[in-house]
Amino acid sequence: MAGALKGIKILDLSRVLAGPFCTMVLGDLGAEVIKVESPNSGDDTRKWGPPFKQKVSAYYLCTNRNKKSVTIDLKSVQGIEQIKELVSEADVVINNFKSGTMEKFGLGYKTLSLINPKIIYCSITGFGETGPYKDMAGYDFIIQAMSGLMSITGTDNSSPQKLGVAIVDVLTGLYAAIGIQAALIEREQSGKGQKIDLSLYDSAVSALINIGSNYLMTKEIPKRIGNEHANIVPYQTFITEDGEMVIAVGNDSQFKKLCEIIEQPKLATDIRFQTNPDRVKHRLELVPILQRAFLQRNTAYWKDKCDKNNIPCGPIQDLEDVYNDPQLNKRNMFIEMEHPTAGEIELIGSPLHLSRTPVTYRHHPPNLGEHNVEILNKLHSKNLND
Incomplete structure (x- = not known):
């Protein structure tokens, strides 16, 4: 069956985790995702490891299925023109460059919305595009520290602790997916695109939920209570x-x-x-x-x-227990795909179970520039026809 987002084209200029996680979720739901990478090195996570399988990074594999990779030099005039051509046919463009970088490239929202008034433009930054921190680079670990998440994680006898995964990146990726889909729904009514300004810092603070609410009510700084709950016992x-x-x-x-x-x-x-x-x-x-x-x-x-x-x-299960858990296996939370370099790979599946338009795993995480011929030749042919 067709995915829920079939027909939606996403131009993904993001890398590492928050943006790629968002676009993988949308790709699983049926969207066409074109991943734009630097010609020389590609997504940073291609080199993050070990572990590697045939020089393919496990980290890169975890957030890049259901995408096509094209290499474009954003520092070249030709590269900028190629991006603009791709934007003219896209529904969504997403980036997680430092605030102001897209504008320096000549690819800010004002410019791209003139090319395609219906474009949904999602910008993910560390601290957002307004405020005194807008020019600061943001990384998950730093945001966990600054947002208060680390201050409440650990025990009274330990130092503040980060979570075992880059949870702020994951949360921000999910918020991005929500915001993009909301903007696409609104576009059906207005016919217009819009810009989404999303920050890791804001996303992390939103995740304080009841602990944040406790502080707002009492103005008491919460203590680290380890594996206990602040409001419920036992x-x-x-x-x-x-x-x-x-x-x-x-x-x-x-x-x-x-x-x-x-x-x-x-x-x-x-x-x-x-x-x-x-x-x-x-x-x-x-x-x-x-x-x-x-x-x-x-x-x-x-x-x-x-x-x-x-x-x-x-x-409390370790990852071997989780991998062998019959519930997760029944729910298809571990999948296999064939990769042209790494061979057979195992990935964590999507938790989204839609009855009529289920998620699909159509494309392996692409090699760097794997779809250059398909995508760039199409642009070249279009220019010749024009």
Whole structure:
């Protein structure tokens, strides 16, 4: 079946993670994505590793399927003209250059919107195109530090910690995909394109959610509480006889059931623990009691007990566990594709399951300039005909 975004053409001038992740999501949904890369080196992530397979980077592979690669020199007059020609037939152009760079190339929104008034122009920068930080370069790690995310990650005894993946880039890529699709829908009514000014910094702060809201209400700086939850108890990791697991008690009835399965029903009627606000207030008294109970049995025992009593829980799995998880395999979250250089590759699949227009995996992550002949020759033929 045709993808939900079939017929949408995206010109992708982004590299590394936030932009490429966005365009891969849109490509999975059926959009045609033309990835523009530097002729000499291409996307930086082509060299990020190890691991490599036949000199192809795992990092590059993770965000570049369903795209065509064309090499264009943006520092040349010919290259700029080629971009303008591609923009004239595109629906979306996306870049993540430093603020002002596209304008220096002569490819700013004002210029491109004159060429194609319907163009959706998405600019991803570290700090946005307005404000005192607009000229600063932004990287995920720096944004995690500045946004407050690192200040709340870790334990009271540890230093601030970043997340294990570049989560700000991923979030920004998702916001970009949302904004682009919203602009495409609006264009159906107005017939006009528009510019999307998206920053990593804004995206990271938006992800503070309840912790940010707590601060706005109280003006109290939150402490790092590790794997605990600021507003719910018990909602954290516990050590079992043979490992660790997460218990996520979301209401008082679940807490009552938890007390029953650990064979301490009186905890649920203890005045200190009857309601969630009580439990948050008396966290330091309750958690050690629960921890002693969980140490008495293994993870499988507690998971079985919790599952049977509808208490949310889960083991802490490593990536081998995740890869072998029957649920994820049933949901096709690991896919195989044939790559012309690397051979058979495995990729993480899309989580989007659309009933009528499902995602498709049509193109392997392209080699550098793999589609130059197809795309640039088409431009050349068009010019001859004009």
